[in-house]
Amino acid sequence: MKNKFILILFSIALTLGAQEKTNKKDSEYKFTILKNIEATPVQNQNQTSTCWSFSSLSFFESELMRMGKGNEYNLSEMFVVNKVYSLKADNYVRMHGKTNFGEGGGFPDCIYVLKHYGMVPEEVYMGRKDAAAPHNHKLLETTLSNILRPAALDETQKIDFDFLHNTISATCDEFLGKVPEKFDYKGKTYTPKSYAEATGLNPDDYVYLTSFTHHPFYEKFVLEIPDNWNWQGVYNLPLNELKEVLSSAINNGYTFAWGADVSEKGFLRADGLAIVPETPFAKMTDADKKNMSTLPQKQLEITQELRQKAFDNYETQDDHGMHATGLAKDQNNTIYYVIKNSWGKESNQCDGYFYASESYMLYKTTSIMLHKKALPPAIAKKLGITQ
Secondary structure: OOOOOEEEOOOOHHHHOOOOOOOOOOOOOEEEEEEEOOOOOOOEOOEOOOHHHHHHHHHHHHHHHHOOOOOOOOEOHHHHHHHHHHHHHHHHHHOOOOOOOOOOOOHHHHHHHHHHOOOOEOOOOOOOOOOOOOOEOHHHHHHHHHHHHHHHHOOOOOOOHHHHHHHHHHHHHHHHOOOOOOEEEOOEEEOHHHHHHHHOOOHHHEEEEEOOOOOOOOOEEEOOOOOOOOOOEEEEOOHHHHHHHHHHHHHOOOOEEEEEOOOOOOEEHHHOEEOOEOOOHHHOOHHHHHHOOOOOOOEOOOOHHHHHHHHHOOOOOOOEEEEEEEEEEEOOOOEEEEEEOOEOHHHOOOOOEEEEEHHHHHHHEEEEEEEHHHOOHHHHHHHOOOO
16 A cells, blocks of 8 residues: 555545545644554444453454454454453452452453453454444443452452352353354354464564653563553663654554553544644643644653653553554654544544654553564663564
């Protein structure tokens, strides 16, 4: 697919496979696509906080295309969610309720499921009994929490973990549907583990990265965010090297799963933009605020100190998981990442994609997941990662 199409904001059809949209009349944003990597269609997590599963599996699907496996894969997000609910429930009880339990999760959860339970196609397991209904886990989470809290908080009880596991699994199966032990798909019979093996995805090929100063660089540490319930370690890089990884990966044909804060004033959901204007929002005039979505903004220079302060002050939190699939620049040569979201194609005027400025990526990234071969060799060596 050719690069360097000049695109008006909200018109990413030629490079992202979306239908061309009519641009807002007053928008002056113009983008040149520098690199676009093939991805599967935008999905919709609906009324759930399962972005971590949707973004991870979107990433895996692009990985399969990169590996030459074709573009027909549509992996079941709710298969992963079903398995992880049970894992989180066990952890919650063993930690006496002093850890996170809910719909949220992280990229490592999907790797764990891939490695220990396998994977299934969406066609085999949709994770909802009514195929026409949107995903909604409010009642499921409430039910699971009501089962778990008495077991976790009453330390006088003797916990029968077999009974607990069976109860949680049965509850998930009741709401999401029972996970098949075997299934027929495209003329072959699989188990979830044999299907995962057939894809060729190797869980050990994927690594997690971040950049914070409260832990040593070039070492692993447990990222202190509530949804990291299984205390997965991430590699810590200086910000300039994380920046190098982000751009090098995309330019060399590797996408990455992206965890970030999307609560910023510069995250303009409907407008398909995530930016960090040089002028702080609090100091903007009404006209400045209005122009954020219509006029290209000079971006704030992000330093390691600024990034750390935002994390320490809870201004940067682990809000959302997404999938980075390309690079672009605006008419002022400001770099943006093309981001595939999981809020449905109708969630904005970019068919579910948006542009995140490089400043936004450096400021608000909590972690990324990518193939270890996407790392520049010098950085992989510093981390002790064999490629």
